Amino acid sequence: MNSRHWLNYIDGQWVDSEQRLTILAPATNQPVATIAQASEGDAERALNAARRCADSGELTHARPAHRVTWLLRIAEEIRAIADEGARILCAENGKTLRDAKGEFDEAARYFEYYAGMADKIEGTSIPLGNGYMDFTLYDPMGVSLQIVPWNFPVSICARSLAPALAAGNAVIVKSPELSPLGLCVLVEAIERAGTPPGAVNLLCGRGREVGAYMASSNKVDQIVFTGSVPTGQTILRSAAENAVPCVMELGGKSAALVFPDADREQILTSVRDGIFFNAGQVCSAMSRILIHRSIYDEIVNSIVEMVDGFSIGAGEENPVITPVISAGQLTGIDVLCHSAQEEGAVVATGGERLSGMAGNFMAPTVFRDVTPEMSIAQIEVFGPVLAAIAFDTEEEAIAIANGTEFGLVAGVFTQDLNRALRCSRRLRAGQVFVNEWYAGGIETPFGGVGLSGYGREKGQEALYSYVRTKNLAIRIKGE
Secondary structure, rough: OOOOOOOEEEOEEEEEEOOOEEEEEEOOEEEEEEEEOOOOOHHHHHHHHHHHHHOOOOOOOOHHHHHHHHHHHHHHHHHHHHHHHHHHHHHHOOOOOOHHHHHHHHHHHHHHHHHHOOOOOOOOOOOOOEEEEEEEEEOOOOOOEEEEOOOOOHHHHHHHHHHHHHOOOOOEEEEOOOOOOHHHHHHHHHHHHHOOOOEEEEEEHHHHHHHHHHHHHHOOOOEEEEOOHHHHHHHHHHHOOOOOOOOEEEEOOOOEEOOOOOOOHHHHHHHHHHOOOHOOOOOOOOOEEEEEEHHHHHHHHOOOHHHOOOEOOOOHHEEEEEEEEOOHHHHHHHHHHHHHHHOOOOEEOOEOOOOOOOOEEEEOOEOOOOOOOHHHOOOOOOEEEEEEEEEEEHHHHHHHHHHOOOOOOOEEEEOOHHHHHHHHHHHOEEEEEEEEOOOOOOOOOOOOOOOHOOEEEOHHHHHHEEEEEEEHHHHHEOO
């Protein structure tokens, strides 16, 4: 990849800044590009541009069918640049080339999906008897500030940007400092689709500076955030000052419950995808596997055998295990793995960073003999680390699964439909997978409870996070 210098996108123009950030390749820790580092002044210009666009009515005065065709054009433009974007995302983010291409394909699907809903945001009529007419309208929120994480920057951006635009909002995207380039490619595609100035703005800057500045602005009508709990809590405190509504998708410590009758092939496939996909850097990762004691050794040994056969390397090689995003992230994972051992967890495989490799590589890790109170069973690792916990009864399994401060997703593996439904109802999670981790899609609502956040992304339900309900109650004279 060349050393191109990338810019921010404000009010329909690509603009530079006095300072710049250097983007490092996780596979080598070598520079791949630079990007303009947005300042508070850049943020203020973006806020003004979005505010002007939202207040002008340019996105809402035309018939909704106009937004349908516009969003479909965006999807076409994203598909046209998917191969180029995937190479850039792979280099800056460390994920496989295949998965990077998948992000752009998924981004296009989000725009197609919400294009189909842009002309179906319909209110309701409420009967009040003779002499009255009452109905509801859905108005766009206005200016939506969307703070995007580095693990899936392109697809996560699209999942909130597409419904926000479908509902008629102007958007400011704050890209992640560690992996901002794929979003530049995404916005280039959006620009080519004929996007009005100010409707979409893209800034790359330090979260504690530019992100914090925008989150505290009274020009913002909504904040959508995906990321860590501490950062989310800081944003919520800022939002509270202006009573700004938020959608928060925060951390997770999700558990899969494995019963003796579970299909062994389904378990292994789900473990591979659930915790080792994207080097475990997934909010909804299967970071805990709760296994019935009668099959505990069998399942753990099968997982270890699978993991020991994983290929490890740079994303361009499409291995199973790719590098984690940064040296700091790698150190944090390594520290948690050492703490787990000090608390009595046993390393079944992995357990340490990989020496002899230039990049940020963590060995795929399985801990056995983990107990529910251990830090490795309570703290989100955000790396390729699986904690295996034994249980004896269904009641105990549910108590362990619900025994963290998080509640993003959960899973149940059993051939007993009654057991699957019983457990699913009782698991404290926003989404439950049965017999396949990540069984959902862009059509299925996603979000958490507890410290995993609130609000829902994806599916039809998400669209209503981007509108305000207005009621019109009318007295009809003469009736």
